[in-house]
Amino acid sequence: MAEATARRPSRATKAEHVGMGMYEAVVARTRRLTPHLVRVTLASEELRGFRDDGPDQRFKLLLPHPGQERPVLPDREDWYESWRAMPVDVRPVMRTYTIRTARPEEGEVDVDVVLHQPSGPASSWAAAAAPGDRVALYAAWAEYEVAPDAGRQLVAGDHTALPAIGAICERLDAGAQADVLVEVAGPEERLELCTPPGVVLRWLDAVPGRPGAALAAAVGALPVDIGFGYAWVAADRDTVAQIRRHLVGARGLAPEQVMFMGYWRTDGAIDE
Numbered sequence: 527m528a529e530a531t532a533r534r535p536s537r538a539t540k541a542e543h544v545g546m547g548m549y550e551a552v553v554a555r556t557r558r559l560t561p562h563l564v565r566v567t568l569a570s571e572e573l574r575g576f577r578d579d580g581p582d583q584r585f586k587l588l589l590p591h592p593g594q595e596r597p598v599l600p601d602r603e604d605w606y607e608s609w610r611a612m613p614v615d616v617r618p619v620m621r622t623y624t625i626r627t628a629r630p631e632e633g634e635v636d637v638d639v640v641l642h643q644p645s646g647p648a649s650s651w652a653a654a655a656a657p658g659d660r661v662a663l664y665a666a667w668a669e670y671e672v673a674p675d676a677g678r679q680l681v682a683g684d685h686t687a688l689p690a691i692g693a694i695c696e697r698l699d700a701g702a703q704a705d706v707l708v709e710v711a712g713p714e715e716r717l718e719l720c721t722p723p724g725v726v727l728r729w730l731d732a733v734p735g736r737p738g739a740a741l742a743a744a745v746g747a748l749p750v751d752i753g754f755g756y757a758w759v760a761a762d763r764d765t766v767a768q769i770r771r772h773l774v775g776a777r778g779l780a781p782e783q784v785m786f787m788g789y790w791r792t793d794g795a796i797d798e
Contacts, residue, residue, distance in 0.1 A: 544577040553659040576630040580668025581697045582690035588618040588662040596660035621648040626689040638689040676755035679704040686789045687760035709741040738765025763788030
């Protein structure tokens, strides 16, 4: 998942993020969850100090440049400018992903990676990842945050948002009310998600050649008498913009009630 854009409401219910840090890690194991989704478990003693920031916490995955056994890390204090200043044939490949589950007591995090076609650097890495492969993480930053009195929620996303959606669903209060919409390539890409009784989960099959079309149509078709107090939306940039316009324009949500993130772009451009 390459981060394209994100907009977040004010963090009125949480004073601040926990803070991000650089962690070196190795691949502990991998597991194919669906034909196009692989779970990579990363482990290290450093990850015992991982600080959780929320269910949809994103991080920068730093991979070795081709020909390297481990990524050459930038300075930890001014990591991004240091990374930018590194020679392009040395600096690590960097992509943005979501931590599916963190287990700091075991020094582990799980990362679910969609295996795209054509495959990019991170997809290729995940498909071939083997125990002992070395990486680094700059982690983590969460965006999902609901006011206690928000009421019913809308959580909507495509395949790339599935790790975050799964983590959000697991952390919903027992009495939470929400509509969860997930667009994937087909029934074989669906996962078992843990949801409270008040959550309505709908799987949507993607329209070939039209990413996000099924998701946008499903959001637009939700009954108008459903009042949402908060919406979290993540997919490709164009779909997210379309859904946000609908939620703010047609359904009357205030901009600060909608968290929207463009995880990727249909034109193939990658933002680090």
